[in-house]
Amino acid sequence: MxxxxxxxDGGHEMPLSEQxxxxxxxxxxxxxxxxxxxxxxxxxALFAAYAVLSDATANGPAGVRLFDRQRVFVETVCLLASxxxxxLGSLAVQNRNVTNAYIWLIATLALGASFLKLELSEFGxxxxxxxxxxxxxxxxxxxxxxxxxxxxxxxxxxWLIVMLTQLRTLGFxxxxxxxxxxxxxxxxxxxxxxxxxxxxxxxGAH
Amino acid sequence: xxxxxxxxxxxxxxIARRHATWRSYLLGFVAALVxxxxxxxxxxxxxxxxxxxxxxxGVLAIAQMGIHLIFFLHxxxxxxxxxxxxxxxxxxxxxGLTVFGSMIIMANLSHMMPTIGRxxxxxx
Numbered sequence: 405m406x407x408x409x410x411x412x413d414g415g416h417e418m419p420l421s422e423q424x425x426x427x428x429x430x431x432x433x434x435x436x437x438x439x440x441x442x443x444x445x446x447x448x449a450l451f452a453a454y455a456v457l458s459d460a461t462a463n464g465p466a467g468v469r470l471f472d473r474q475r476v477f478v479e480t481v482c483l484l485a486s487x488x489x490x491x492l493g494s495l496a497v498q499n500r501n502v503t504n505a506y507i508w509l510i511a512t513l514a515l516g517a518s519f520l521k522l523e524l525s526e527f528g529x530x531x532x533x534x535x536x537x538x539x540x541x542x543x544x545x546x547x548x549x550x551x552x553x554x555x556x557x558x559x560x561x562x563w564l565i566v567m568l569t570q571l572r573t574l575g576f577x578x579x580x581x582x583x584x585x586x587x588x589x590x591x592x593x594x595x596x597x598x599x600x601x602x603x604x605x606x607x608g609a610h
Numbered sequence: 611x612x613x614x615x616x617x618x619x620x621x622x623x624x625i626a627r628r629h630a631t632w633r634s635y636l637l638g639f640v641a642a643l644v645x646x647x648x649x650x651x652x653x654x655x656x657x658x659x660x661x662x663x664x665x666x667x668g669v670l671a672i673a674q675m676g677i678h679l680i681f682f683l684h685x686x687x688x689x690x691x692x693x694x695x696x697x698x699x700x701x702x703x704x705x706g707l708t709v710f711g712s713m714i715i716m717a718n719l720s721h722m723m724p725t726i727g728r729x730x731x732x733x734x
Binding site: 426429430432433434437438441442444445448449451452453455456473477480481484485487488491492494495585588589592593595596599600602603604607608 | 619620621622623624631632635636638639642643646649650652653654664667668670671674675678679682683693694697698700701704705708709711712713716
């Protein structure tokens with residue numbers, strides 16, 4: 405939503421104290437921003453646990469033996485590209501372009517799904533060689549941190565499917581646009597958390 | 611672009627300028643991709659002096675987070691973004707406190723912890 409729309413109700417000449425509450429878009433966006441920041445605080449606790457336990461391998465396999473950097477790079481590019489398609493999708497929603505909105509949002513969904521598929525195949529191949537979450541404190545912390553991020557991506561995809569349905573049944577109502585806007589913030593924030601994950605967990609493995 | 615600053619501020623992610631926005635996503639994508647490739651290259655090859663790799667990775671990660679905030683979440687230093695930036699600053703503060711606080715305390719505890727041999731000696 406552009407700034408011009410937000411100020412369409414006028415009232416610039418009035419002093420701030422007489423202007424009443426902020427537009428709903430601002431209130432919803434700011435509230436969701438606060439939620440995202442507290443979500444990132446949850447991740448910071450998991451990152452701290454991982455950083456502390458990353459050497460506690462209990463004679464089990466260490467990260468550098470388990471992680472496949474090529475796969476992680478493909479995962480990273482998938483998530484980054486999905487962040488961009490999500491942004492282009494919200495631009496299409498803003499311009500009320502139905503076809504483009506569907507194209508970009510479905511592309512976001514597909515890229516998110518391929519990210520998740522790669523992550524699950526990684527977990528599967530690790531568990532197949534006995535490196536499950538109960539093997540060592542290091543692996544418990546790893547599965548908790550990366551798994552929580554994966555759960556967020558899963559939840560985001562479920563949300564996106566709901567939003568695509570709402571776009572189909574309700575169209576570009578202000579309510580639907582606000583929700584899609586919040587979804588965009590959520591998806592970009594997940595990508596920011598992933599930067600921390602691939603830097604600290606995968607590239608920092610030793 | 612709006613003529614007036616919005617007194618109540620803008621929501622995060624709201625783009626004040628309507629034109630040139632898809633370019634912002636594309637520019638962000640290219641910049642983030644370059645930083646990602648740089649991170650993976652620094653960690654997987656011998657281009658960079660070994661002991662300095664972790665520091666470089668940290669710098670590249672923080673730079674990429676900045677790129678995401680600016681180009682994807684459209685956080686800026688504009689006056690109508692003050693609320694968002696303040697909330698972000700508090701978030702970063704809590705994250706830093708949690709991560710670095712935990713690491714310092716745990717490293718300190720591990721430093722103070724006597725080894726098994728020392729413990730057995732103390733029991734005698």
